[in-house]
Amino acid sequence: MAPATISRQQQATHKKPAASAAVEPAPSVLDRHAFMFGLTLLSAALQSLIFAPISIWPVAFVALVPWLIVVGGARRAPWVYFYSFIGGTAFFFLKMRWMYLTTGWGLLALSLYLAAYYPLVACPLRHTIRRRRWPLAITAPVIWVGSEMIRATAMSGFPWFFLSHSLYGVRVLIQISDLFGAYAVSFLVVAINGAIADYLLSRMHLAGEPGHGVQPRPIKTSIAFAAIALIATITYGVVQLNRGTISDGPKVVTIQGDYLMSIDGEEADDREKKTTYFAMLQDAASQQADLYLLPETPWIMYLNPEARNYNTILPASPEAFRFFNQFATEHHTYLVTGSASLENTPYDLLATSHRYNSATTFHPDGREPDRYDKVHLVYFGETIPFRFGRFRWLYLWFNRMMPFNENGESEYSLFPGTEFKVVAMTPPSQPQKTYHFGTPICYEDVMPYVSREFVGGGSNVKRADFLLNISNDGWFGRGVQQAQHLAICVFRAVENRVGIVRAVNTGVSGFIDPDGTIHDVVKGDPSKNWPRQCGYSTSHVRVDSRYSLYSRVGDWFGWVCALLWAIVFIDYWVFRARA
DSSP states (O other), X not given: OOGGGOOHHHHHHTSOXXXXXXXXOOOOGGGSHHHHHHHHHHHHHHHHHHSTTTOOGGGGGTTTHHHHHHHHHOSOHHHHHHHHHHHHHHHHHHHTGGGGGTOHHHHHXXXXXXXXXXXXXXXXXHHIIIIIOOOHHHHHHHHHHHHHHHHTTGGGOOOOSOGGGGGTTOHHHHTTHHHHOHHHHHHHHHHHHHHHHHHHHHHHTOXXXXXXXXXXXXXXXXXXXXXXHHHHHHHHHHHHHTSOOEEEEEEXXXXXXXOOOOSSOOSSOHHHHHHHHHHHHHHHGGGOOSEEEOOSXXXXXXXXXXXXXXXXXXXXHHHHHHHHHHXXXXXXXXXXXXXXXXXXXXXXXXXXXXXXXXXXXXXXXOOOOEEEEOSSOXXXXXXXXXXXXXXXXXXXXHHHHOTTOSSSOOOOOOOOOSSOOOEEEOOTTOTTXXXXXXXXXXXXXXXXXXXXXXXXXXXXXXXXXXEEEEEEOGGGOSSSHHHHHHHHHHHHHHHHTOXXXXXXEXXXXXXXXXXXXXXXXXXXXXXXXXXXXXXXXXXXXXXXXXXXXXXXXXXXXXXXXXXXXXXXXHHHHHXXXXX
16 A cells, blocks of 8 residues: 555554653552552551650651652552541541540541641642652651641641650750750651651652652752751750759749549549648648649639639638638748639620639738739630620530530630739748749640740740649540640740749649759659649759740741741642643
8 A cells, every 4th residue: 555545543553652651650559549548557657656655756757758658659649638638637536535535526626627737748748759859858847847837826726746746855856946946856857757758769769740750859968958957956955955054943842633524523522622732732841842833723713802702602712712821921932823713894795704714823921922814725625716706606606515514505715814924933942032933824835835925925035934834634534645745845944945843633743954854753652641643742943044046036937837838839839730
């Protein structure tokens, strides 16, 4: 047959293949659902091992690697995001199971919300791996820390399970927190994970999307960056740990009760708790301490002048006030305890009374106690959002759902305080010195900005020499939550270079030095006729002459990472639009 008579069908069979078809990658083993699901769950399992109370901290440096390989190696993006979400849900649901005792639905809702950050991180990371080919040791920590920053701020904030918290016991690696906060330690952890993932992705020779595969990877740059970050962190940590700026402050006794709390009823009534705490205080008086510290709301009592004079509200309040005040004056000491405060506001059209979660400080001279009202209230635990304003209908709907609200009509929401109040004290054992302290209440020691506001708040002067954290962890049983809470509090001490004394009902009470050292933890005293782990511990709270960069400038490092995370997202969408 002559060439001119070749049919169109035959011509089509002789055409050269399209350029795009020539580089179409072969399916990867990571495209199999079993591998994507398995590696993502492996990463979730490894992350569950690094946090307290298990605390196998070296695993933190490889915990994200299986997930990062799926993010960079699998071609089908929707499945990558789906399995990332599933893995995140499994991790948070497992590690926050202590919430189930208080609210099962709350545990599920919070786990799903936090898990959503995994696909939101995976998307820009895939873009940097498969299109831009930027070093994972740089892009992964920036994007991850940006997500931690948003998680610590959005919806009142939940800065729990930062990767940095896994290293709370490795003092040399957490000293950089006084520069950039706990976010700096998370940055280091993810940088090492990113460098390892970069190396493995290059060795696996995974095919990427047409025209922009995952190879070649900038392996030398990635490994060099992670190595420099690690060496610099260790060097800085060694220098800071040998500065010699820490000294003994006031002598403090921290007192710990052990009473579980519940929505339907408490394990012990207020009278039993009051009797036990009074007995522990009397026993601890022999320590001749400068300050005695009790947990948040040891039992329900109002100690502010207006409320304690109304015996019909809480009959135990006047008795508790007299006991604490007399103890402080007789033993010439300071006493700090959690309490409630009530102020009547009959001319307020929105609320006829304001209730607060407070820390009350009694003085050795017997004057009217100082009071700090908790500023950062916990959503759905202490306050319901949208209480006032145009969205009040949402508040009423949420309020009726709350287990605390028996008839659906009562308003148990507290009011937030208006200032981070610092109290001055002259210790009887050091009459020539004056110290200042703040009292973050319960969850406030988890929020980085609260401790910073007490200590510096961006000013040029260090306002507080140490912090007293009073908390009530009896809502969550006797399990893993208490150890996790302590681990987070360690970073508040290092970030702001202050000693912290913790008094926690059903928790971990003790002392944290400005370099992160934990000591003199309350163990309970089996020789006493006190229930379970009730007891006290005595030590000097340590003070530090350093005024940290973090206390001065705050979370700018985290916000820069959040901004860069947003920029990478924009770059991703611009690239998609042009393609």
